[in-house]
Amino acid sequence: MELSHTMRAVEITEPGGPEVLKPCTRPVPVPGHGQIVIRVAYAGVNRPDALQRAGSYAPPANASPLPGLEASGTVVELGPGVTRYSIGDKVCALLPGGGYAEYVATPEAHALPIPDGLTMAEAACLPETCFTVWSNAVMRGGLKAGERFLVHGGSSGIGTTAIQIARALGARVFTTAGSDEKCAACEALGAEKALNYRSGDFVAMMHDEGGAQLILDMVGGPYLPRNVKALATEGRLVQIAFLQGPKVELNFAEVMMRRLTITGSTLRPQSDLAKSRIAAEVEAHVWPMIAAGKFRPVMDSEFPLDQAVAAHARMESSGHVGKIVLKVE
Numbered sequence: 001m002e003l004s005h006t007m008r009a010v011e012i013t014e015p016g017g018p019e020v021l022k023p024c025t026r027p028v029p030v031p032g033h034g035q036i037v038i039r040v041a042y043a044g045v046n047r048p049d050a051l052q053r054a055g056s057y058a059p060p061a062n063a064s065p066l067p068g069l070e071a072s073g074t075v076v077e078l079g080p081g082v083t084r085y086s087i088g089d090k091v092c093a094l095l096p097g098g099g100y101a102e103y104v105a106t107p108e109a110h111a112l113p114i115p116d117g118l119t120m121a122e123a124a125c126l127p128e129t130c131f132t133v134w135s136n137a138v139m140r141g142g143l144k145a146g147e148r149f150l151v152h153g154g155s156s157g158i159g160t161t162a163i164q165i166a167r168a169l170g171a172r173v174f175t176t177a178g179s180d181e182k183c184a185a186c187e188a189l190g191a192e193k194a195l196n197y198r199s200g201d202f203v204a205m206m207h208d209e210g211g212a213q214l215i216l217d218m219v220g221g222p223y224l225p226r227n228v229k230a231l232a233t234e235g236r237l238v239q240i241a242f243l244q245g246p247k248v249e250l251n252f253a254e255v256m257m258r259r260l261t262i263t264g265s266t267l268r269p270q271s272d273l274a275k276s277r278i279a280a281e282v283e284a285h286v287w288p289m290i291a292a293g294k295f296r297p298v299m300d301s302e303f304p305l306d307q308a309v310a311a312h313a314r315m316e317s318s319g320h321v322g323k324i325v326l327k328v329e
């Protein structure tokens with residue numbers, strides 16, 4: 001198939017609020033070794049896109065400066081050395097950037113087949129959150145069946161994914177969210193208890209349960225010392241973001257005396273090989289959860305690509321539960 005040489009996309013014109021996202025025209029990407037080009041059906045919207053837009057999360061040196069870390073669509077071009085996919089295959093993929101566009105290139109090892117029974121819109125929501133949750137809660141955090149798992153931001157794209165994956169693994173899930181309605185949504189997804197953090201204390205909630213064996217946190221700031229208090233002896237804290245800031249005073253004697261582990265990671269700057277390993281684990285463990293009906297992405301809303309401004313405003317209003325997508329095709 002002969003591809004057009006240019007495509008519609010959305011760019012970040014300058015650091016700022018949602019209004020700095022503007023439609024633009026760009027060359028269609030050329031696939032490098034081991035890469036596929038995807039004609040994008042839907043692009044997932046993630047909080048890191050908003051951080052990039054605001055100027056506080058620069059893309060890695062060799063990545064597209066266009067926003068967009070995940071997409072679903074059809075393979076339309078193969079780079080040299082591609083072995084798994086063929087032209088016409090439907091995939092969803094983790095992207096180094098560039099998802100807010102009609103076409104995007106990414107390593108084929110970061111693409112996965114669309115799970116049976118999911119729409120293309122749902123599939124676009126999977127890569128960024130599944131890779132992040134699996135690599136941090138399971139590969140890094142070592143989450144196991146029966147453990148008490150506390151995930152903050154339970155109604156977020158990450159949170160709704162973490163609740164379901166942890167339940168499917170047999171963990172006991174506790175969560176926090178910013179309203180009673182969001183808490184009800186988290187409990188409907190399988191959380192044993194969801195706490196409205198505006199009126200309740202998650203440290204007390206976890207103490208009543210014997211302490212959290214694993215905490216997945218995106219809030220940071222004042223949550224850091226409180227997370228330490230909420231952990232059980234030998235508990236693990238995995239930090240994936242710092243919505244309330246990365247700097248805090250912490251008494252590390254508590255970490256030593258109760259043999260705690262504090263770690264964390266961010267997905268985007270990791271090597272292609274590391275992301276390929278995560279992709280293989282996600283396909284081996286999370287795709288069967290989807291097939292078994294134990295996990296399905298929670299969809300909040302859908303916007304056309306040229307309304308990316310409204311999609312970002314929706315996300316930053318924090319009124320959403322689950323994932324927001326852009327319809328591109």
Ligand SMILES: NC(=O)c1ccc[n+]([C@@H]2O[C@H](COP(=O)([O-])OP(=O)(O)OC[C@H]3O[C@@H](n4cnc5c(N)ncnc54)[C@H](OP(=O)(O)O)[C@@H]3O)[C@@H](O)[C@H]2O)c1
Nearest residue numbers: 046047132153156157158177178218240241265266267318
């Ligand atoms: N490490 C990684 O590789 C990685 C990858 C992807 C995402 N992330 C991070 O994971 C987080 C969730 O991402 P997402 O795409 O799922 O975003 P999202 O759906 O927008 O979720 C953000 C959640 O954080 C809560 N929140 C916002 N501001 C807060 C604050 N100041 N204090 C406490 N809670 C706050 C909101 O819930 P309430 O309204 O209930 O407060 C919202 O549900 C983001 O911080 C993102 O940067 C990290």
